[in-house]
Amino acid sequence: MPVIGFIGTGSMGGALARAAAKSGAEIWLANRHREKAERLAEEIGGRVVDNETAAAGADWLFLGVKPAMMAGLIASLRPALDARETPPAAVSMAAGTDLARLRELLGERVPVIRIMPNIAAAVGEGVTLWTPGEGVTEEQKAAFREMMGASGMLSEVDEHLMDAAAGETGCGTAYACLFMEALADGAVACGVPRKQAVEYAAQTLRGAARLLLETGDHPGALKDAVCSPGGSTIQGVRALERGAFRSAVMEAVIAAYEKEF
Numbered sequence: 003m004p005v006i007g008f009i010g011t012g013s014m015g016g017a018l019a020r021a022a023a024k025s026g027a028e029i030w031l032a033n034r035h036r037e038k039a040e041r042l043a044e045e046i047g048g049r050v051v052d053n054e055t056a057a058a059g060a061d062w063l064f065l066g067v068k069p070a071m072m073a074g075l076i077a078s079l080r081p082a083l084d085a086r087e088t089p090p091a092a093v094s095m096a097a098g099t100d101l102a103r104l105r106e107l108l109g110e111r112v113p114v115i116r117i118m119p120n121i122a123a124a125v126g127e128g129v130t131l132w133t134p135g136e137g138v139t140e141e142q143k144a145a146f147r148e149m150m151g152a153s154g155m156l157s158e159v160d161e162h163l164m165d166a167a168a169g170e171t172g173c174g175t176a177y178a179c180l181f182m183e184a185l186a187d188g189a190v191a192c193g194v195p196r197k198q199a200v201e202y203a204a205q206t207l208r209g210a211a212r213l214l215l216e217t218g219d220h221p222g223a224l225k226d227a228v229c230s231p232g233g234s235t236i237q238g239v240r241a242l243e244r245g246a247f248r249s250a251v252m253e254a255v256i257a258a259y260e261k262e263f
């Protein structure tokens with residue numbers, strides 16, 4: 003079983019470590035404030051190490067720091083990486099940092115997979131877009147699929163789609179949470195107790211998502227199926243259209259895409 007090292011065990015690195023732990027691999031966890039890695043290790047059973055140990059010994063290195071910190075982090079890892087006879091494969095989840103830049107930072111000996119995950123990987127319902135860089139072997143691709151198998155959907159894409167889809171998948175969990183919060187607020191305003199209202203909102207989204215995925219229908223067709231003529235749902239749809247709901251959501255995705263790093 004490979005050793006998978008995670009450097010940066012925050013929201014996203016932590017979510018992927020939770021998924022990778024289910025593959026049976028040995029997990030090493032390194033984080034700037036060690037306590038965070040220690041808490042995660044207690045939960046998923048990994049070993050807490052420092053950055054250099056991970057760089058010197060792991061077979062895979064998941065880099066989970068903020069994009070602005072990537073260059074500094076990798077520079078600090080280079081002596082350990084360069085000293086290795088067989089370097090590890092690296093996985094970068096940093097938004098906006100492309101494969102060419104990662105190769106420049108890590109050097110040509112380190113094969114890199116660039117991914118755009120989302121936080122629901124922690125519960126096996128994530129969506130992870132991935133693009134292998136130069137020099138990633140078929141065996142490494144297969145190993146990657148296996149170690150990320152418990153994270154949810156994996157989709158190999160051309161790199162040019164990575165940033166575009168990130169505004170939808172990476173950021174979309176936040177938009178979906180805003181929507182669920184608003185659904186629940188509406189229900190609370192109508193008298194439903196808060197706890198139930200939040201659970202109903204979450205299950206309503208889960209149900210709609212499963213229907214869409216399992217039927218393969220167009221979302222508009224499912225919306226139409228719920229809107230009986232003269233009924234209440236179409237009145238709700240009218241209110242959302244008045245509030246420019248769909249336009250607001252589209253703008254959110256595009257704003258995230260256009261953000262510079």
Ligand SMILES: NC(=O)c1ccc[n+]([C@@H]2O[C@H](COP(=O)([O-])OP(=O)(O)OC[C@H]3O[C@@H](n4cnc5c(N)ncnc54)[C@H](OP(=O)(O)O)[C@@H]3O)[C@@H](O)[C@H]2O)c1
Nearest residue numbers: 010011012013014033034035066067068069095096097172
């Ligand atoms: N969050 C998402 O939903 C999401 C989705 C897609 C992609 N991403 C990508 O995932 C990456 C991490 O984002 P995040 O949201 O998980 O951020 P985060 O929660 O702030 O996690 C970053 C982690 O990196 C640690 N860290 C910083 N510098 C370090 C260093 N030199 N050595 C070791 N650990 C270090 C931080 O430790 P301390 O807290 O101790 O400072 C923190 O735990 C970013 O590149 C982001 O673009 C995130």
